[in-house]
Amino acid sequence: MSSHHSLLSDRWARFLYRCSLFLLIFFTCGFVIVTPADMISQALRNEQIFNIIIIAAMYFTVGLVALILYLNRLYNVRVALSDIPKRYVPGEQDFPKRCASTIEAELIRCRMIQESLQPSDNVSHPGLPPPHSEFDFPQVPYLEVLIESAKLLEIKASSLHPALRRKACMSWKEYASYLRRYVNFDEVLGDRFIDAYEEARYSGRPITEEKFKDMMRMFTLLLRSIDLPDKVSGPSLEFVDTARGWEI
Structure with a gap:
């Protein structure tokens, strides 16, 4: 109707x-x-x-x-x-000179307004990077970055051999214990990183910027240290048996 x-x-x-x-x-x-x-x-x-x-x-x-x-x-x-839509990004030559000057002046004004709204001092809250952070992921929670970092460790290990993938039921401590049998990596650094990771993820307390930087340093060193032993040219029998068990 x-x-x-x-x-x-x-x-x-x-x-x-x-x-x-x-x-x-x-x-x-x-x-x-x-x-x-x-x-x-x-x-x-x-x-x-x-x-x-x-x-x-x-x-x-x-x-x-x-x-x-x-x-x-x-x-x-x-x-x-x-001519709509254009086949290229319009430039200054596509507008009258007065119009281009007005657009540029407005962009400068908007940039000045945005900068004036930023905190005057270096404000840092647990769990989030500050506005003028040195990291490449502004406004991304620290915990999300740590979760993805842990996944990168698993990807690095599984790239050495498919049998090094982590089971869904495996904790990170169990996974680290499993990797020690076949992979070279800094065990002390690995234990420190896993303890800090589990505390950050399951404690319910936001991570501070200092602790996050320390964990990122540990993660970088740990990622570089993961490698197969030099004396092993190929997977050992125990390694192959384990790999077959993982594929079942």
Whole structure:
């Protein structure tokens, strides 16, 4: 019912628009024609042929200029619409100089407003990096970064051999104990990182910036230390048996 009523309203609005436009054009043409028609009529009665020529020439010139302006506007509008969307990123040369200067001034003003809204001192809250952080992940919680970092350790180990993937039921301490049997890595550093990781993830307390930096240093060193033993040119029998057990 509402859609039918809306359709009738749209039709009625279009009808009123067309009628008003027609009446406006009709009265405009009438007012424009009355004056020259009266002047030509008087010139004919007075036999002033030269005045008739002047009036006709002036109105013809005005009509011709109006037609040229209309066609030029119509052409420019169609060209502009056909160029949307552009096949390239618009640059400064695509805008008038005054328009480009206005855009640049507004961008500078917005940048100044944004900078003025930033904290004046180095505010640091546990769990989140400060606004002007040295890290490449602003406004990303520390805990999310640590979770992804732990996954990178597993990816590094499994890249050495598919059997080194961690089971879903395995804790990180159990996984570290399993890796010690086949992979070289800094065990002391690994235990420290896992203890700090489990405390940060399950304690419910946000991580401070200092502790997060310390964990990132441990993570970097630990990731570099993971490697297969030099004396093993290929997987040992125990390693292969374990790998088969993981694939079941």
